[in-house]
Amino acid sequence: MRKDSIFGNGVMKKIILSYTYVAIWIFLSFTVIVYNKYILDRKLYNWPFPISLTMIHMAFCSSLAFIAVRVLKLVDPASLSLHIYLTSVVPIGALYSLSLWFSNTAYIYLSVSFIQMLKALMPVAVYTIGILSKKDAFKSHTMGNMLAISLGVAVAAYGEAKYDSWGVFLQLGAVLFEATRLVMIQILLTSKGINLNPITSLYYVAPSCLGFLSIPWFIVEYPVLKQNSGFHFDFVIFGTNSLCAFALNLAVFLLVGKTSALTMNVAGVVKDWLLIAFSWSVIKDTVTPINLFGYGLAFLGVAYYNHLKLLALKEKEAQAADEEAGKLLEEREEDGMEQKGNA
Secondary structure, three states, X not given: OHHHXXXXXXXXXXXXXHHHXXXXXXXXXXXXXHHHHHHHOOOOXXXXXXXXXXXXXXXXXXXXXXXXXXXXOOOOOOOOOHHHHHHHHHHHHHHHHHHHHHXXXXXXXXXXXXXXXHHHHHHHHHXXXXXXXXXXXXXXXXXXXXXXXXXXXXXXXXXXXXXXXXXXXXXXXXXXXXXXXXXXXXXXXXXXXXXXXXXXXXXXXXXXXXXXXXXXXXXXXXXXXXXXXXXXXXXXXXXXXXXXXXXXXXXHHHHHHHOOHHHHHHHHHHHHHHHHHHHHHOXXXXXXXXXXXXXXXXXXXXXXXXXXXXXXXXXHHHHHHHHHHHHHHHHHHHHHXXXXXXX
16 A cells, blocks of 8 residues: 555656646747747837847857856766767757747747747658658658648648748748757767757857857848947846746756657647737737638647657557566576576
8 A cells, every 4th residue: 555655656746747847848938939029029129130139049058058067067068079069069050050040030020829830840841851861761641640730731821811921931941940950969969879968968059059140140130230329238138038048948958858759749739829829819919710720730630640659659668668578588587497407
């Protein structure tokens, strides 16, 4: 009876912690998205410089990560050679910079709700790039599911009241770059046995991202900012915004590390619905019935995709358990044969 109670408490504690990680990630992701929209939107804070905003985030994250690793020595740096850094970390940083740049720029042209609907295409992009890079195998039923998600997003786009082609292009580009980055993390880092914790990930990736962003910044935004003498850097606004971005980066690794990437995908669907509701009720963005119908179709496709991934994960765990049980049985049989031989 006591063992059951202890087991029950342990399971309950694990469930509570998992939901806590999910809640923290949803809150921080929600906050960063709305905060970025507030800063970049011409009708709100009116500071439409997405590259500059992203560079502020990366500079802030790089500085805190450097202090944590080199000054406070809270974590040890990873043993990365210059070759691995240049061939693995730098390309990931480049893709991350493009993803952040495009996604933040899209907030100038599109509503928060519509951007979340377009983000439903992420599984489609990841799966397609996985097939092209031979990381995933082609499966007809999975591809059918991807087409269903794409159809739902297309219907949602058709029903968008404030459709902007340039904004859609930017957000789709952000999805493509982010999906490529995720696949490259698996190929370049995981395959080489390189494990980075939240702090070391920012320590290596954020400076690379900052460096790549400086190129378009000098060309696109620096000349405009130089002429805009009336702008004064608001430390409260940009400081708290950067702190939220830093905390979100940590929360992503915390959620995936303590639960799983699948849990994050499911939590992302909940977050998207919350943002759509917030965008409609508070920001007063127009959300049409066709929008909701199309996103509903995409949502069902994403939910089914996550369900299939969960089944595959359970099957993999069951196979691993069977293999382990088989090894234990063989060891016991071998021990029994040795004991008989000695007798």
